[in-house]
Amino acid sequence: MNTPSEDYHALLARHDAMRLRRRILAPADTRTDRWTAEAPRAYDGTADQLLISDALPLVAPMEELIADLYRVLFERHPYLRALFPESMAFQQDHLASIFHYLIGNLHHTDELIRVFGQLGRDHRKLGVRPAQFGAFEEALIEALRLRAGIRWTGALEDAWLRMLHLAVSAMVRGADEAIAEPPSWEATVTSHELRAPGLAVLRVRPHQPYTFAAGQYASLESPLLEQAWRPYYLARAPHPDGELEFHVRARGAGGVSDALVHGTRTGGTVRLGAPRGALALPDHLLSADLLLIASGTGWAPMKALLQRIDADRSGVHRVRLLLGHGGPGRAGEEMYDAAGLEAFRRNRPWLTVVTADAGGARFEDTGARSPARQHAFVALSPEAAGTTGAGPEQEVVARLAAAGIPQTHLHLDTAGRGTVTGRSASTTRTGLLSA
Incomplete structure (x- = not known):
């Protein structure tokens, strides 16, 4: 019997397949796919950057703003809670990092579009739909208003919205451009070997072809921790047998690594995200x-x-x-x-x-x-x-x-470091909406 998560992702896969079929069959000038994104437009964000930065004390600390945001989001849209891991602490820290990154780089909007386009492609494995970003936007604005109170202004709200629209439009566009790629790959564990205390070498075989280059990494999800992902380098060059190899060290924190080392057995399953990374050899x-x-x-x-x-x-x-x-x-x-x-x-x-x-x-x-x-x-x-x-x-x-x-x-890249940078926009459990 499938879990609710498996049923949800199967439904998303069928939905994307139908969208792709309609796009291929429809003439270019008559395609009206509701969620086909326009290319995000860069703008001079320097003025918004200064305005938002100067007013950050009104909504600080950032951690409490994020907590208020998710409280509002889940109160208004309870079904969205299933898109997140059970513990929200990790996600809240990363969303705070994303907002700091956005504000700190708003004067480099072309770079932000590139980075968040990659995030959008990676968000497909989480089951995030473009319409859900609207719910996130409403929750953010409500949280900002609550924290700033009477000191909140229309100019501040417009600046935050322009910044958010830049990031979200890039993510939606990135996801749309990757529609022909599976959002994730189911894989069977063919070997699980403990090489040292707390360190396992896993071999897995994806159920569908998985194309990657030596030096890349892939995010893994264990069925023991649904919606929690962590990136691991692929430890084997592409091989005709299709098997992938990962080296995983448990961290003792009860996270994905611990689940893969101590809770995974041969014959079990994992889910893979698309390969990423900057170590492939030209x-x-x-x-x-x-x-x-x-x-x-x-x-x-x-x-x-x-x-x-x-x-x-x-x-x-x-x-x-x-x-x-x-x-x-x-x-x-x-x-x-x-x-x-x-x-x-x-x-x-x-x-x-x-x-x-x-x-x-x-x-x-x-x-x-x-x-x-x-x-x-x-x-x-x-x-x-x-x-x-x-x-x-x-x-x-x-x-x-x-x-x-x-x-x-x-x-080099920063797989597994848990930060959003220009070099690694696809780190684990990172994004505007989902973890």
């Missing part, structure tokens, strides 16, 4: 000098990239893999996939493996003869810690730059 770099830097479960995308490189025999590869441990307290831990790495390294003279502390490695000593020509790919475990107070990726980027590698040759 064809023109297959014969370039490469530096791969990973720690902890950041080894997963590097494993996929090495398989991709190995499958291409057209170039002469010089690849160095700098492999660190998974974070504080793990310096003495053996790499959880050491046997697989050692087997791969044999008879591949183009690969050099350097084992180092992820926070203290000297990148200038990795043996690179010409840093200016190298391309570096970086994926650090979420548990890795920087030594300067900066984020671990930022610290690595600074050290690579100091070693002579140009900024344009650095490849």
Whole structure:
């Protein structure tokens, strides 16, 4: 028997299929699909940015504004509560981050359109429909009015609405452009292996074809925590058998990672979002000098990239893999996939493996003869810690730059960091309406 969530997503899939069929069959000048979005229009948001920023104390703190927003939303539209995970704390924190990001970047509206277009594509897996953004807008305005009281003005309301319309129209447009793509993929767990305490290697087989590139990541949902998603790197290059591999470390917080490590068994199911990420290897770099830097479960995308490189025999590869441990307290831990790495390294003279502390490695000593020509790919475990107070990726980027590698040759994304940035707009449980 299907769960209500499974029935809902099956209904959405049929609805999107009918929309796509109507779009294909209808002449271009007569298509009247109610939810076909017009292209979002960028505008000079500097004035709105200043107005909203100056008046933020009227509705602060942001966390209480968000709490009021969801209270109003669920009181007016109780059915929307099912689109969210049971605990709202994570979602509320991320929505607050999104509003700060919107306000802080309203003078770069072209970039906002790109970022929120990606968010719209990713929101399809959550079951969000364009009409539901109207309910969100009404709840936001009501929450703003309640918090500001008599100090609320029509000019402020118009500025917030323009900002919201920019983001929402980009999301609706992004979702509309991805209508031919499944909103999500059901997959069967074909293997679940504990490699270390709290760390599992999962193999899954999607029920439909799943096209991705080595180095990308996918968001996963466990049936134990419906509507809660977390991104994980794909640890295997595309293979004819269609199986995908993920490396998951439990965090002890009762979230998606814990459910996948401790509550998932062979024969179970998971749901996948569309592949995303900035670590895919372009064809023109297959014969370039490469530096791969990973720690902890950041080894997963590097494993996929090495398989991709190995499958291409057209170039002469010089690849160095700098492999660190998974974070504080793990310096003495053996790499959880050491046997697989050692087997791969044999008879591949183009690969050099350097084992180092992820926070203290000297990148200038990795043996690179010409840093200016190298391309570096970086994926650090979420548990890795920087030594300067900066984020671990930022610290690595600074050290690579100091070693002579140009900024344009650095490849990384922030999968799993839980923030909305220009580099990663598809992080887990992030969005204007749903988690």
